[in-house]
Amino acid sequence: MIKSDGSSCDSGVSETIGFVVILGIVITGIAMVTLYGYPALIQEQQNTNVKNMQKNMFVIQSDLRSLTAKGVPYQETAIQVSGGTLMVKKDPDPNTPRFEIQVNNANSTITHTPGELKFVSQDGSTTIALENGAVLTRYQSDPNGSVMLAQPAWFYDTQRNTYVIHLIKLNAKDDFSQTGIGTVRMMLSEPPSTIQYNNPTTITYHANHAEDYMKAWENYFGTSDLGMTPQTPSGRTITCDLDPSAKLVIKTYNVTVLSL
Numbered sequence: 001m002i003k004s005d006g007s008s009c010d011s012g013v014s015e016t017i018g019f020v021v022i023l024g025i026v027i028t029g030i031a032m033v034t035l036y037g038y039p040a041l042i043q044e045q046q047n048t049n050v051k052n053m054q055k056n057m058f059v060i061q062s063d064l065r066s067l068t069a070k071g072v073p074y075q076e077t078a079i080q081v082s083g084g085t086l087m088v089k090k091d092p093d094p095n096t097p098r099f100e101i102q103v104n105n106a107n108s109t110i111t112h113t114p115g116e117l118k119f120v121s122q123d124g125s126t127t128i129a130l131e132n133g134a135v136l137t138r139y140q141s142d143p144n145g146s147v148m149l150a151q152p153a154w155f156y157d158t159q160r161n162t163y164v165i166h167l168i169k170l171n172a173k174d175d176f177s178q179t180g181i182g183t184v185r186m187m188l189s190e191p192p193s194t195i196q197y198n199n200p201t202t203i204t205y206h207a208n209h210a211e212d213y214m215k216a217w218e219n220y221f222g223t224s225d226l227g228m229t230p231q232t233p234s235g236r237t238i239t240c241d242l243d244p245s246a247k248l249v250i251k252t253y254n255v256t257v258l259s260l
Helices: 009-068 214-221
Strands: 074-088 098-103 108-112 117-121 126-131 134-139 147-150 155-157 162-172 176-188 193-198 200-206 237-241 247-259
Touching: 009 074, 009 117, 009 126, 009 134, 009 147, 009 162, 009 176, 009 247, 074 162, 098 247, 134 214, 147 214, 200 214, 214 237
Parallel strands: 162 247
Antiparallel strands: 074 117, 074 176, 098 108, 098 200, 117 126, 126 134, 134 147, 155 162, 176 247, 193 247, 200 237
16 A cells, blocks of 8 residues: 555554564563573572581581680681671570490490581571581471581591590670671680590480481581491481490580670
8 A cells, every 4th residue: 555645554553463472582582581591690699698608617617616726815817708697596495416435444424515606598598507517407398317527526547546626616796697898706705624434335426306407417526537327317316336445535625706
């Protein structure tokens, strides 16, 4: 069809159709990015935050070892907490994990409640904890699974047939939590103690149902150079047999978190 000025009506229709097609492509692209790209971007950011927090925990663990193994009285480290919250309680919750060590000649049970410095991701899917000198992580998607990212300072001297176990109690002056940039300040609240026992029999780890790191400790107890023989787990408990002819040296440290 030809207008009076000689132009064609089809050209106007073609421009309109082209605009609608291009607009549809743009809207479809935005929808695809929103549907698939944005969640993937958020997930990648969360993964990055968790990895950064794992590195921060390694740094705090190094500070903790300076306080204990090296005898440094005070340590502080500036860290950035992103994508979650770092927290510590004034007094370890009685429901938190604990260790029990049976010794024959002492005719007693040594009970140790370590407390923990804990990071919880913003969506609650990941937990990273510093517990008795070990760095542990657990994912909510697998509540019965956990991994030990860094081991505690436990040793077995095959030449002297001696176990050396560090028991570190971590508490705080108050209930602290931190997001963003802050400083973790820690100090030895009292002089460390060292006690030697003969004829050790077992060491048992009792996990907390809410913060279950039993699998991580079970795998650690089973390492060949630790000289322990794990028994079959029972519920939320894992027990290891120790060599009864060995000596057991227990070093106990009380560390207080001054602030986060």
